[in-house]
Amino acid sequence: MATSDQRKFLATTDWSINDLGEPSYSSDRLPAFRDGLTSNPDGYDLHLFVNVSWVPSATTEPVIEFTPSFVWWLGLITRSNETMYRTNHAGRDEEVVEIVRPNPGEYEVRVNARHLRKYLAARSMSLVIQHAHSRADDSVHEARIDLEIRTKDAAFAYTAWDAYRGPGFVAQLVGKQAVLPFASAGEHPDDLQRPERFQSFIVDIDPSTGDEVRLSCERDEANYLTPVFFDTDVLTRYRDNPDRYTVLRTDVSCHGRWAIDVDINGANLVQVWLGHLIRLPETEREHWLTHNVPPNGGITITRSVRDLAGQWVEDERPDPARLRRAKAELIEAFTGYFGESLYKQLGPADLRAFDALALCTNPTEGQSDNGVMVLSKGIVDALDVKTLRESSGADTNSPSLACLQLLVENLGADPNGLVGPLRQLQGIRSAGSAHMKGTKFTTALSAAGLNSLQPDKQFETIVDRVTMALQGLSELFRRTPPQV
Template sequence: MNMDNRIPSVIREFTDQPAMRNVLSFLAFEDWFAKKENEAKDWIVVARSWQERATNLFTFSALASAAKGNLERLLSKPDWDIDLEFGKPYFYSHGDEKVAHYDSGMSTEIDGIEFRPFIIYRYFHDFVPNTFELVQNFILYHEAFFVPEKGEYYRIDDDGDIQPIVRIKQENDNRLVLVDVHHLKDYLAANQCYLVRYHDHRRRALEDISEHIGGQFASYTLCDKSSSFELWLRTDIPWNNYKSASRLLGKDVVFPYSEPDKRHTWFATGEREKKFATFIIDRNEQGKDIESTCNEKELSNYFTDRGTPHFLTPVFFKREVLVKYYQEPSRYRVGNSGVGCLDLWHLPIDITGEELVQVWLGDLGRIPYKEQLHWRQFNVPPRGTITRHRWLRDFMAEFADPTDDPIYYFRVAFEEVQREARARYGEDLFQGLDEKDRHAYETLHLPLTEEWKEFDEQVQALAKVTVDSLNVNLLSRESGQKIDGSSIRGSIELLGIYLKEIGVTEDIRKQIMYAMHAIQTIRSTGAAHRKGSNFNKALQRFQLYNLSNREKVKKLVTDLTRALSLIAEAMRQTGTSC
């Protein structure tokens, strides 16, 4: 460790007495100084009340104007400029006057320096634990939101990334607030302020250090270009078995960026850092890939020929490019015509007959650069062409169903049977999923890979949406039967009795029951349990054995879609609307 000249020389003099050297080092907070917290590159402590054995650390923060000359005045003395009540509104009076004046606590001027609160210290007379709170202005500046179970504030950046900017840790009576350095310095730059961290740290030791400090009390001033402290070493206030004590009182400064993050100001300055990846759009006669930027300002369009590829040049990707987006449905939406992140960006897509994801070249330039890089990993040379429904949709401005997307038709059939059930019975045939399970329906898709993990996930999702969600109360009421575990073992058998009750013929019932049993059996023998001989028998029974995992799920979905359509048709033909 490099020698810190702020550490009193009395400590360095005891190199021949390691035990006492360690005691003095401890009491002088040498380890704490070595961390240089105010110069951290990741997280900075902005508030702290933390006690561990013989150490008690306390930190409080405020904003101070970064006007010329203020730094020198701030560090001219180690005293706190403000107290723990700073930032709270209060009433006061001058001298003997009997008029109460109100101060909002939003700012104050001390020794010619304007101070504003950053941390508010809340004290509740020991009724509930004391707390530190960040000023709301910082939270609003970054549009942050609090996640209670993590004790963290998060912000969503322009690309859709969700990142923590504040961490609040509490262990019993210990409290710690840390702020991400980048977001703190950005905020300081916008406010043209320093963050002043005020410290009042205390330590105790069992050893008597009197002879090493020349008496019962010694005081040292410890300063550098960004801090000012006073260190007390003393033995005149023994406590329990502790014979020596120390106190470190003072402050250090966190400096702002020279200017705020450009994401706040680009609309006015025009300075926005936008980068563009290149994508494979063709192959030349020698088999070499031909690439092009996706920057629409450099692409040709219907109005301007720049001698470059057209905005609407088709670009193709392996379907695995979508895996990332299906895995996080709370942030991303994937449909048969596009991928989007919240309300921040949207990328129109299509699935071709070659089972590739197709995107227009210019559209790729409208998504964040890091997303472009993600797509670039799965970029392949052109194979096949665009689909007819994309031609109709994008060039003829006509609505067109994606005729080769079984998930689309499954959803159409599912919503149709739900509408018919509500019309006839006033409630759904399949009970709605809880918010925590909605992803099962929203992320249904044919497997993008041949991984069994993805196969299992889609089978379980199909089962959860259909057979697991059958409205048993409705089926029992309308059929006059109940699940008894013997003649009627489960919801699928009850569905069959209901269908017979409303007049569905045996051959139609068999088709419906086949599809329902298929998804339940495949889930039970493989997706939800260890795969073995029963799973292989189930694959053979439902004609899935020699198919790829993608084709397995496709057949299950197609059969379920047919079953749902048959149920809806039966309800429509045999029922009377409420």
């Protein structure tokens, strides 16, 4: 209902809507077909918001549907349990609709008031809720009761009378209330309709006092390339949600929402340019602010040459993205040599995990264990053992890494550097990451020379070694003349 028609609608307490949500056809009116989305009972338009209907062929429970404009404007996504949520511009989920079914045939629809009132403001409408409640009891009253309650937002009539053909009293409450829109909706559902707040970040320490020096992230060309530092845990929330975020050594992005360039320096801190923080939504900057730390470790050479000198240099530091490129190049080189692929296709879930694999963002064993398992599936488990047996001449019972080692030896190369890192990966995964840790896991780490490192650095080292092994295998297959 248009907000301007609210007074007309609330002039009576009786229900005014009888045909919304019910498409119909009649030959005595124009247009003959009514879609059930609008109604005009008293000279003003009413629009459907939510409809509850029984569809016996589809379900034994009533079906609850919202008008498409509400779903589309907020970009609502429906879960299997009927709840509806949206993803805001910062990439976070916001609950909007909850449907509760306490007993068969019963239902309760709950809608987030803030999102509802923003939607109403966008359409310049008020939402009307119609009520009809009745109750009977054994109490005795001598007189009939008739009351009306009216405000600018509601109109109710209460009536109570002697029960027909029996003792007791019957009471009924009938009426309507309006849910008002906000004063303004803004340009989109995430519009805060106020000036943006620009947080101030630590950029230095005053040498004379030890106090933190802070600068606002509001655009200022003089301070645009001022380095700002964060602990790596700032990236954990993104690394732990690969369906929503992509974490690389060079940037972090929320799919379709925002992206920011980053770097990780020798002190294991995430470095960002002050001027780039404006690329983050205001609410997301609050998360980064909690992980902001004083400068330490400086800016890497790679970052300096690329961003300050404007020259491209290859980044040779450990990086799962670099590892994925190395695997792709190995597949191409092996296929060019043998005419068959070295790897089987990963299943959808394993492929998503491998494509989203990132460096650890904290020193917990959980992150490292998960990374080792994903890496092992993508690099070792996915090897096509049948192809390797045929290309190496190994017997039919040889496992994939034994076949790969024999193939490397057949081509005159040293398998220690080309297959050894893959064996280390498989050994660490088998001894601990996929099972209960014990002496075998400690032995596997010691054999790989990793026992003195924190779990995050262990994983980083494994990624680096496997990457170099894959690159070495690619070079081997490219430089060796194909067998005739």
